Amino acid sequence: MKEALVPLVFFAQFDRPLTLQQLRRYGWGREFGVDELKQIIKKSDMHLSGALCYLDETHLSEYARRQELAKKFWQRVKQSRWVFANVPFIKMVAIGNTLAYDNVHENSDIDLFIVTTSGRVWTARAVLLLWLGLLGLRVRSVKKYLLISPEFFVDETALDLSLCAIANDYYLAYWLADLAPVWRTDYFDTVWNANRWLKDKLPVAYRSPNLRTEFNGPARASWFGWALEKILAGRFGDRIEAWARAKQQRIIDRNKVKLGINPSVIADDHVIKIHFNDKRAEVRERIEEFLAR
Template sequence: MKSLKTLLYFSIFKYPLSAKEIYLFSAAENEREVNIELDYLKQKGVVSTNKDFYFLDNNVSSVDRRIEGNRMANLVMDKAIRKGVLISKFPYVKSVGISGALSKNYHDKNGDVDYFVITKSERLWIARTLLMLYKKIFLFNSRKFFCINYFVTEDSLEISEKNIFTATELLTLIPISGDFKDFYNQNQWVSNFLPNLEIGKTSITSLTKKPLLSGFIERTLNNKPGSVLESVCLKLTLKKWTSKFQDLSKEDFKIAMKSTQGVSKHHPQNFQKQVIDKLNQKYQEFQSKYDIELEKEHA
C-alpha cells in the first residue's frame, strides 16, 4: 500500500497531497496504481479528499493550512534565495541550498529558513564559525532567514543516514548557488526510497566570484595555522554542544549533533528520529485499525 505510506509520512507534517504528488513521493510503478489504491482507501474510509487533496483522519483543516503555507512560501522565497546567495559569498563555502519546510513550498509565521551548505575540505568549521559570528553580530542571532544547521565538505558528500526522511530532504533540496552534481552523484541511493522523483537539480544562481574579504581570508588561512584554527573551531563547538545538550543520549548525539571533519549537524531535537518513530507508530495504529500491514522504516 505505497500510497498510504506516503500519506502517513506527510500527515506527520499535516500536509495533504494531490494524487500526482502522492505518486512522486511513493515507490508506485505508475499513477494508475496510485489511483487504484486511493479509490480503495476512500472506500474503506481511510482517506478523505477536499480541493483535489488527499489526507487522513478527516483532517480537512489541513487543506486550508497547506494552501496558506504555499502562499507564504511564495512570498518569502525571493528573500530566502538572496540570503542563500549571501551565504555562498562567505569564505570556503562552495554550494548552498534551501532545505526544510520551504524546500517543500511551505512556510508559516513561526517558520524559519533552513540552509544546507557544502564547504571546501578541511575548512568546514572555519566557514561555519564565520557564518555563526555574522548571525550573532549582525542578525542578533535571528534564525528566521539564516538557519544554517547542516554542513558537509566537498570530500564528504555521501549522506550516511539512509532512510525515507533523509531521502525526502535530499530530493526536495533547492540548490541556490554552486555545483551540486557530485553531491547528487554520491547520493543515488535516494532512488531506492523515492524512485519517481528526479535526482539532480541545477542551482538557481551562478556562483559568482568571492568578495575581496572572503578571498583574503581564504588565502590567509590556506596554511598550517589555518588547519590549527580549523581544529580549534571544531573542538570548541563540540565542547559547547556536549555541555549544552546533555539530555541527548550518546547514540542520538552522534546523529543529531554530528561533528566531524567532514560533517556538522545542529539538530538538537533529533527531528529525523522523531519523524521515523512517529511514522512507525502510525503504521502500527493503521495495522490495528484497518488490518493494513506496512513495513517499518529505519532511522
Template sequence: MKSTVILVEQNNKRLLNTRNNILATLAYFDMWDYPLTYGEIFLFLENKYGQHDFTEALDQLIANKLVFHFDRFYSLKNDYMIAVRRNKGNKKATGLINKAKEVGAFLSRFPYVRGIGISGSLSKNFADDNSDIDFFIITERNRLWLARTFMHIFKKLTFLVGKQHNYCMNYYIDEARLQIVEKNIYTAIEVATIIPLEGDTTFESFFKTNAWMHDFLPNKCMRLATAKPLKKPWYKALIEKLFNNLFGNWLDNTLMRITAGRWNKKTAMKRLNMRGAIMSMATSKHFAKPAPENFQVKLIERYLNKVANLLQESEDRVAQ
C-alpha cells in the same frame, strides 16, 4: 483459464502494493498535516508504478475512505481545513523563498562556502508565521569549521535586529564528505527536496554522490537548474588565501573542538531550543548537523508505527 486467474492475481497483488505505497507516502507527510497533490504522491512513492495502476489504486483508497480528496490535494484526514492550511502555507512560502534567495546570495560570499541550498519545511514549499529559513551549506574541504565560525559570528549580529530566523544555518557538510551518512526515508526526502541556490557545480557533485536517494524515491528528480554559479569576490579570495596553510588547518581543528565541546555541554544540561527540543549537534571534521538520534530516529520510529497501523486498517477495511 488458469493463465487468466494468474493474471488476475498478479494484477490484484500489484494494486495492493501500489495502495500500500500510496498510504505510506501520505503517512509520512501526514505527520506534518501536509496533504499532497496527485503528482506529488507519485513522485514520493518508494517504487515505480504505471500511471494506470497508480490512478486505480488511488481511486480504490478514496472509495474505501482511507484517503480523502479535497480540491487538488489528497490526505489521510477527512478535514477540508488541511487543504486550506496548505494553500495558505504555499502562498507564504513564496515570499520566504524569494527572501531566502537574497540571503543565500549574501551567505555564499563568506569564505570557504561552496554551496547554499534551502532545506527544512520551506524546501517543501510550506511556511507559517513561525517558520525559519533553513539553509543547507557545503564548504571547501577541511575548512568547514572556519566557514561556520565566520558565518555564526555574523549570525550573532542578526539577533540584535530580530532577523535571526532568516539565517538558520544548521546543517553543514564539506566537499571531502558529500555523501549523507544516514540513509533512510527522512534523509532521502530531505536530500530530494533541497532547493539549490548557489554553487551549481558543487550541488551537481552532491546529488551524484547521494544517488542512493533513488533507492527510496525512484520517481524523484533533482532541481539542479535552480543553482547559480558561485562567485568569489576579492575579499573572499583574500581571506581564503590567508588561511590556506598549516595555521588554517590548526585553526579549523581547534574551532571544531571548541564548538563540539560547547554543544556537548548544552546537550548534557538538556537545554532546549526555541521549539522545545533538547539542543544537540553531531560534529566531525566534515559535518556539523542536528544529532540524528534526537530527531531522525524518533521520527522514523513514529513513521513506521503509523504505516503499520494504517496498513492494518486498510486490510481490515478491505476485508469487511
C-alpha cells in the same frame, strides 16, 4: 500497496496535503501511476478532493496560505545570498525541510545544508555564524520566523548522506528529495550523484530533483571571501580550523546538555549535524505502524 501512501503519512506530520503528481513523485520504494494511486486512495482511509490528497481535512485549510507565506521566505533567501559570498570555503548552499516544499508557518525558520572545502568545515561554519549573528539573521531562541538555521554542514569528502542515516530513515530520504540548492547550484549534481542510494527509496524523486530556476547562474565569492580563503589556506588555516573546532565543540556539547530533548549530533572533521530534538525515529515508528496495520 500501502507503500504508495507512505508520503501522505509522512507529510501529514507537517500538515501538508499532496497533489497526485507529488504523491507519485514521493512514491516509496517503486513507481506508481496516477490512476493506480487513485484506486489505492479509494480503498484506504485517505482522501482525495479535487487535486489534493490528504490524511486529515484540517490540512487543506492552511495549504494556500502557507504557500503564499513561503514567497516571503524565498525573498529572504534571495536577499541573504550575498552573505554566502563572504564566507570562505563554501562549495554549495541548499534549503531543506518545510521551506524547500513551500509549507512554512509563522514560526518556521530557514534550514540550510552547506557543503564546504575538505578540511575547512569548522572554519566555514564559524564565519557564517559570525555573519548571521551580526546581521540578526540567526535562530537563537524559540522565535524562528524568517531566521536562518545553519545546522547541517558536510565537506566535499562526506557527500554520501546515507552515512548520517538511522535504520529505515524516511525523514532523511524525503529531506534529501526536496533539497533546493540556492548558492553555487552547479555543484548540486556532485551531491546528487553521491547519493544514488536515494534512487532505490524514491525513484521518481531522484529523477526530478527540486531545482528552482531563480537560483541558477554563476555565484562567486566576494573579494573578502576570496581573501579569507587565501589567508586561511595551508598550515595557518589548519591551526585556525583546529581552534574553530575546539571552540565550537565546547558550545555544542554545552547546548546538547542544556537544550537536548532527543539530540542527534555529529561533529567530526567532515560533518557537523546538530539537531537537539531529532524526530527521525518517531517518524519511522508512525510510518511502520501504518504499514503494519
